[in-house]
Amino acid sequence: MDHFPIFLALQGRRVVIAGGGETALAKLRILRKTTARLSVITEAPDPALQDLATKGQITLITRPFGPGDALCAALVYAATDDPVEDRRVAKLARADGALVNLVDNLEDSQFITPAIVDRDPVTIAIGTEGAAPVLARAIKADLEARLAPSLGVAARVGKGFRKLAEALPMGRKRREFWAEFYFDTAPQVIEKEGESGLSPALSALLSRYLAAAPAPGRVDLVGAGPGDPELLTLKARRLLDRADVVIHDRLVPQAILELARREALIIDAGKEGFGPSMSQGDICALMVEHAAQGAHVVRLKGGDPAVFGRLDEEIAALTQAGIAWSVVPGITAASAAAAGIGQSLTKRDRNSALRLVTGHDMQGFAEQDWRGLARPGAVAAIYMGKRGARFIQGRLMMHGADPQTPVTAVENASRPDARVIATTLARLPNALAEAGGNSPVILLYGLAPRAAEAALPQLSEEFA
Missing domain, CATH: 3.40.50.720 (NAD(P)-binding Rossmann-like Domain)
Structure with a gap:
């Protein structure tokens, strides 16, 4: 900028x-x-x-x-x-x-x-640093069509009422009061009564909010998807915009955190396999502490919260504390990685089942049904498998897996800096070591990038 x-x-x-x-x-x-x-x-x-x-x-x-x-x-x-x-x-x-x-x-x-959309005192400035004036004009035209002329009238009346509204506690309750005024009460009153009806309506609305009991806190356990902000669900974006507190893991990129309200408290609760981590107990305590104080908390998890996201532990802690909660699904890394290499996770006559497995758990490298995974045509998405690649390779080959089985490692799936490392089971640990890097990687066992699929015999010879 x-x-x-x-x-x-x-x-x-x-x-x-x-x-x-x-x-x-x-x-x-x-x-x-x-x-x-x-x-x-x-x-x-x-x-x-x-x-x-x-x-x-x-x-x-x-x-x-x-x-x-x-x-x-x-x-x-x-x-x-x-x-x-x-x-x-x-x-x-x-x-x-x-x-x-x-x-x-x-x-x-x-x-x-800049190009300006004028709904005085609401003013929207649109700039492209001189790169695309036509684009700025198009955005201006779009906003002009979306924003009713009465928006400025409501904002002027609301501006004169701000001192009285400070009787409401700062935070969620005050935000909800203004949101209801601008997006519900004001448009209806202006349409029926005109500007003269706004002040009485605003006074009545404030009286109702002052008399209401404090809103209880809550926690939304939200999937942030694989990292591309455009892959967030609409519900996830809406909740981020409303949250008082956002507690996020290390897989959530800054581009998604930028979508939270500027006033929101952002807490990094990152966990890293075999590395520094905030304990799960501390994360649960943080959620309960803020929600108990009346805050709207978004617990933001990379991918989908129900896939290796310790969702059950967090729900149990919230339920025990009497905190209201909901789960918002997100696109999991396996789906984003498969899309990135142009493959389907299931395919007729190849695999009628898909396994989502983890490379390590609380005890270390995770044991799986290696015999089932070693069968021809098996497909698995292996989360957190980079550090345990040699262990995974050894277990699969011990149970009869073909050394030339394709394995694709996708780093930073869906993001601009995504990398695809296409290899075979025989070459997997060495290929990952040669690629280097310290970003999140998911292993797609049994899948090669679509462009390389036709050349699998040659690929096998190259990596033998």
Whole structure:
């Protein structure tokens, strides 16, 4: 992000536009919506500028821009339609200590003016850092169509009511009050009674919330999917947006955590096989502690919470503490990995069963039905199997598995940095060692990437 988006306070401050043509007028159309004091400096003002000056809406100075003209100005726009003159204006304005925008010159500008959706006091700014103005306009048009003009009216009335609403406790109850006002009460009242009905409706709503008992805390055990934010369920995204506390494991990437409310408390409860971990008891205690205080907690787990996610232990702790809970499924890593290599996890005439197994458990490397897995055509998704690859290889071959059985290791399934390591059972430990890396890996035993499937005999010879 080269341009940091902020909203600059302009009330009563001076903004200067150098230029007298259509470009300067275009900037004034936006700036006149602010409460800034607007000065236009130009030798040849457009008649429309003369009219604005006569009406007292701008201060018009009819001479070239000179030294000192930007003193005490918050912003300066160089909009003369002459690149050479714009650069001269910018140099003088910077010397006076002002931030300068050269119209249509992104590289030399100190700030940019975004596309704006105006529902005063609700303002949405859309910027693409000059990369795609057409895209910014398309987003603006979409938002203009989605947001009712009455939204600004409701926001203005709500703004004047904020002090009274502080009687509600901070956090969940206050958020729910405002959400009900803006998305339910206000649209209905405006449609039936107009703006005059908003204040009485807001007072009645506040009285109801003040009289209501405090909302109990709860915990949602949410699957974050394999890592791609676009693979989150709609329900998961909605709960992240509402949560007071998010307790996440190490498999949840920052891109998904960014979807949580900015005010939410984010707690890293990462666990790593054979590495540093927060104990399961501590995680359960954290959930109970925050929910008991009335917080809405999202326990965010990579993949699906019901697949090797210690879901039952956490549900038991919540139930014992009398905390309400729900489970939100997510896409598990096996599905994402198989999709990434273009394969189905089940296939007629190949495997009528799919095994989801773990490479290690609380006692160490996990024992499985190795004889069943070693049969021709068997397919398994092996979670947390990278460190135990040699153990898995040995057990399978001991029970008769073909050394040339394809195995595909998928690292960071579904993410931009995903890697596919196609090998065979005979080569599995060495192939993983050669690939290196310390990211999450799932092993797809019995599956090769679709592109390599036709070349399996040659693949076997290569890795023999």
